[in-house]
Amino acid sequence: MSARWLDDERWGESEQRLRRKKHKPQGRRRLSDLTAAEGEDSGDDIIRRLTDLGHLSEVVAELKSGKEATAYVARGPRGSVLVKIYRDLEARSFKNDSVYREGQVILDQRAKKAMEGRTRRGLAMLQTDWVLAEYAHLWALWRAGLAVPEPLAGPYPVDYAETVPAVLMRLIGTEDEVAPRLSDARLTPEQAASAWSQALGGMADLLRLGYVHGDYSTYNLLWWEDTVTIIDFPQLTTRQNPNFQSLLRRDAESLATSFRKHGLSVSGDQTLREVQRRALGPAPTPRVMLP
Template identity: 35%
Template sequence: MSDHTQPGWLVTEPYRDVDHGVIKSGKEAQVNLVERIGDDGRSCLIARKRYLPRHVTHKGQLEALGVQRASTFRHDVQYREGRQFRKSRDRRAIERMSTYGKRLLQDRWTGTEHEVMLRLWQQGVSVPYPIAFADDVFDLEYVGSWEMAAPQLSAARLSSDELADAFDQLIVGLRGITAAGIAHGDLSAYNLLWWESTLWFIDFPQSIDIAANLQGLDFLHRDVLNICAWFEHRGLDVDAEERFAELLSFL
């Protein structure tokens, strides 16, 4: 597992990838465990996330785009996103939502998660290293062992000391994410992993650039309230509003 601290190696060619099956399959994505084996025989484990087509209509992103009703979303997002493509052929494909257009959009979204996680990783936030993305596939550092993938925080069995430690790590991570100008947008005990006493932030496709979105702070606020409520429910004394106010000073 020591290769996990050497992300440079992960992109060194040549290598071959061996698929070891599904870690988790859900409505938005399927994540597989992949072993990457280098020419020199060294290997490391990778999480390979495949986005399912519905991903493009994530509700968080709808709201971030200022779309109030889901029924208006499809047209609106196609239009807005379409306008950002330089070639008129691409613009038309997106606005018509042809297969090619959907593919262009999907690329963008996969790219967002990769881009955001790279920025956060570079700033020292506890996110898996984002290795590469192409089309609807995103490779990232795997958190876990051969025996088991890291559990989501919601399923991890934490002692009260560990719970307090996880909360401290949550706050440190949130400060880093906020300082990078980003709101996660879907922060919950399902999008945090717990492994060997470390808390990991995952699942960023719907993340929001706080400065560029009027509702950016609302997303941050909602994230903080949601996740604080989870910790409170488990017996930790948490003042969510105070935590939110404190985070604003990191912007």
């Protein structure tokens, strides 16, 4: 069974940051609060910390605000960066993550009690765990060769834990033309057929590794240079979750439904069968991580 090691060292920094916050939960951050004039420090403590750590040099634009986080385009020493900053748990419209968390084993009983009781310490742990889960999944999928954005902090948890509540990944597209979601892209019939095949392949690659995405549709697939990239992984779950099969079926239905905009008419059952068939095939070539 999968386990989350909730030790004091892992959560200490998050708790300290939580105690320093004002009582009002932090929701969407305005772009003006994240940027600074030349020679000045950003007024936002997260951006200032990411800058001090050497991950960022400048926040360029707000890209998209969702129910859990807001995405920004930024620049860093390795080029264009997508910065995904999660809102405080109390400020999110999506809060019920229990269906994705079932099957996890929390070894620290005090931590488990705090998280279940949603105390201040428990909320800090849930917030941190949600962010670290996305990083861990990104690194696992990137290394396995799947079509996902390259994570830009890590690969060790001690490194990417320093960026909480932000997740840093390589920007898909360019600063002037960021890759659109498939739900927003205009595709020719040939491109739609290719995107559908790639989307099926991506879902099959996840299944082969024992994962289900949990929110798989054209809203969480990017389209750039005729290539599909999978995004949004904090809710990714494994076969240890008793809801695995129902989430897998739901993903197949969501994918089929969301592709109707592009002229494809396939049922969720047909989609699921094709994904299961492809999952029996060869896996992508793993990426080589240079020291």
